[in-house]
Amino acid sequence: MAAMPSLKIDNARYVVTVDPQRRIVRDASILIDNGRITRVGKAAELAGTSADRVIDARQFVVTPGFVNGHMHISYAHAVRGIFPDDAGSPLNHVFTLQLAMTEEEEYATSLLGIVELLKSGTVCFVDPGSTKFPDACLQAYEDSGIRVLMGDCVSDRDAPFPLPRYSASEAIDRTGPFIKKWHGRLNGRLRAWAMPFSAETCSADLLRGLKRLADEHRTSLTLHHNSGAKARQDYQKQGAPSPTQYLESIGLLGPNVVLAHVLGIDAAEIDCIARTGTTAAMCPVTAAKGGRGVGEHGRLPELLAKGVKVALGCDSPNNSNHLDIVRALNMAAIQYKDARQDMKQIPAETALELATLTGAQALGVGDEIGSLEPGKKADLVLFDTQRPEWQTLFNPINNLVYNADGRSVHTVIVDGRVVVDAYRQSFVDESRLFARVQEMGEKLLARTGVSFPRSRWPIV
Numbered sequence: 255m256a257a258m259p260s261l262k263i264d265n266a267r268y269v270v271t272v273d274p275q276r277r278i279v280r281d282a283s284i285l286i287d288n289g290r291i292t293r294v295g296k297a298a299e300l301a302g303t304s305a306d307r308v309i310d311a312r313q314f315v316v317t318p319g320f321v322n323g324h325m326h327i328s329y330a331h332a333v334r335g336i337f338p339d340d341a342g343s344p345l346n347h348v349f350t351l352q353l354a355m356t357e358e359e360e361y362a363t364s365l366l367g368i369v370e371l372l373k374s375g376t377v378c379f380v381d382p383g384s385t386k387f388p389d390a391c392l393q394a395y396e397d398s399g400i401r402v403l404m405g406d407c408v409s410d411r412d413a414p415f416p417l418p419r420y421s422a423s424e425a426i427d428r429t430g431p432f433i434k435k436w437h438g439r440l441n442g443r444l445r446a447w448a449m450p451f452s453a454e455t456c457s458a459d460l461l462r463g464l465k466r467l468a469d470e471h472r473t474s475l476t477l478h479h480n481s482g483a484k485a486r487q488d489y490q491k492q493g494a495p496s497p498t499q500y501l502e503s504i505g506l507l508g509p510n511v512v513l514a515h516v517l518g519i520d521a522a523e524i525d526c527i528a529r530t531g532t533t534a535a536m537c538p539v540t541a542a543k544g545g546r547g548v549g550e551h552g553r554l555p556e557l558l559a560k561g562v563k564v565a566l567g568c569d570s571p572n573n574s575n576h577l578d579i580v581r582a583l584n585m586a587a588i589q590y591k592d593a594r595q596d597m598k599q600i601p602a603e604t605a606l607e608l609a610t611l612t613g614a615q616a617l618g619v620g621d622e623i624g625s626l627e628p629g630k631k632a633d634l635v636l637f638d639t640q641r642p643e644w645q646t647l648f649n650p651i652n653n654l655v656y657n658a659d660g661r662s663v664h665t666v667i668v669d670g671r672v673v674v675d676a677y678r679q680s681f682v683d684e685s686r687l688f689a690r691v692q693e694m695g696e697k698l699l700a701r702t703g704v705s706f707p708r709s710r711w712p713i714v
């Protein structure tokens with residue numbers, strides 16, 4: 255591979271390092287060589303250094319690249335926004351549409367999802383097993399330069415919606431080779447995980463077998479996981495106090511396991527997650543839009559207080575509907591203030607940590623990304639402060655979390671490569687892609703017979 259050009263981010267207005275001291279460096283420069291950060295310091299200290307490319311960052315606030323811990327990237331871009339608010343849970347249609355995707359459709363919708371993710375600053379996402387055709391999508395991952403944590407979604411029990419279902423041994427026999435084939439590809443930007451759908455749709459044997467594979471391959475496992483009074487009652491009939499304690503009793507929990515959503519857990523379940531070093535990916539916008547009752551069921555402050563590493567997710571383009579992690583971290587910062595009637599809940603700095611270092615640690619990539627420090631991979635976001643929403647600028651964290659959104663992302667760097675440059679990406683022709691995905695969505699709806707009124711208002 256040809257040597258990557260070195261980079262200098264020069265004289266940034268602020269660099270939000272998320273380093274161990276959480277330094278925010280004014281008038282700062284960053285040097286990047288061979289895909290890694292080599293120096294972070296005051297511009298004056300680094301004035302004598304140069305690089306193949308120098309980016310004048312005087313108008314920028316620089317942050318670590320963002321991680322998205324739960325982001326179904328397959329079907330939904332083709333049919334985004336089709337579910338009216340009064341239609342109730344769309345899950346049955348979601349999986350019907352997803353299972354009907356062709357290879358070509360999935361490649362195009364994934365590429366569109368990646369464009370949206372990168373342009374709003376996400377450099378690394380977990381696709382919780384939505385992608386059916388990773389061979390076809392590899393080109394999108396390679397061309398775009400994004401980091402992808404992927405897996406093959408499996409289940410071996412009845413589900414209320416159509417899921418990929420196998421026998422436990424078939425599911426285990428698929429996952430092992432999947433991890434072997436994909437883990438570590440694209441210079442380590444691809445990682446392959448084990449991805450049982452949920453405890454309710456997978457037997458204990460399957461869950462144990464997949465955890466063993468994740469451990470053997472030194473990779474991770476993620477599954478959908480919620481609790482609540484009704485779920486606890488159901489599990490108590492089978493002898494476990496709660497869904498979370500059931501997972502512990504079968505040996506599933508541990509530092510390489512990411513529980514997705516995690517709504518409705520009680521104090522004993524939080525202890526169980528903390529004690530085992532298990533991590534979480536929470537989707538604040540999905541929870542709010544889905545009317546999940548964060549006031550009653552959200553336990554993000556308690557998880558963080560116990561030291562649990564939590565990432566944020568956007569879930570799917572038909573759940574949160576957007577893929578903008580800046581909007582998700584805004585929701586994380588504000589929804590607990592409202593739910594608990596307490597402004598001290600989830601300060602802006604904490605919200606930013608969830609999308610950077612803490613989130614990266616939750617996903618097992620915290621040694622490589624999530625903060626701007628020498629030795630780490632060069633994953634950075636440059637926010638353009640020459641926009642009205644960034645005025646006036648005294649506290650860059652508050653401005654980022656409460657004023658801005660991903661639309662002020664000007665430049666994105668992944669692995670030392672500039673993948674969004676002055677608001678533009680160069681790996682795909684966007685207008686052609688948009689037209690293609692619109693056409694694919696129309697065909698997909700016609701083919702599956704999934705149909706909803708286009709609007710509650712007349713379209714004339």
Ligand SMILES: [Zn+2]
Binds near residue numbers: 326382569
């Ligand atoms: Zn999910």
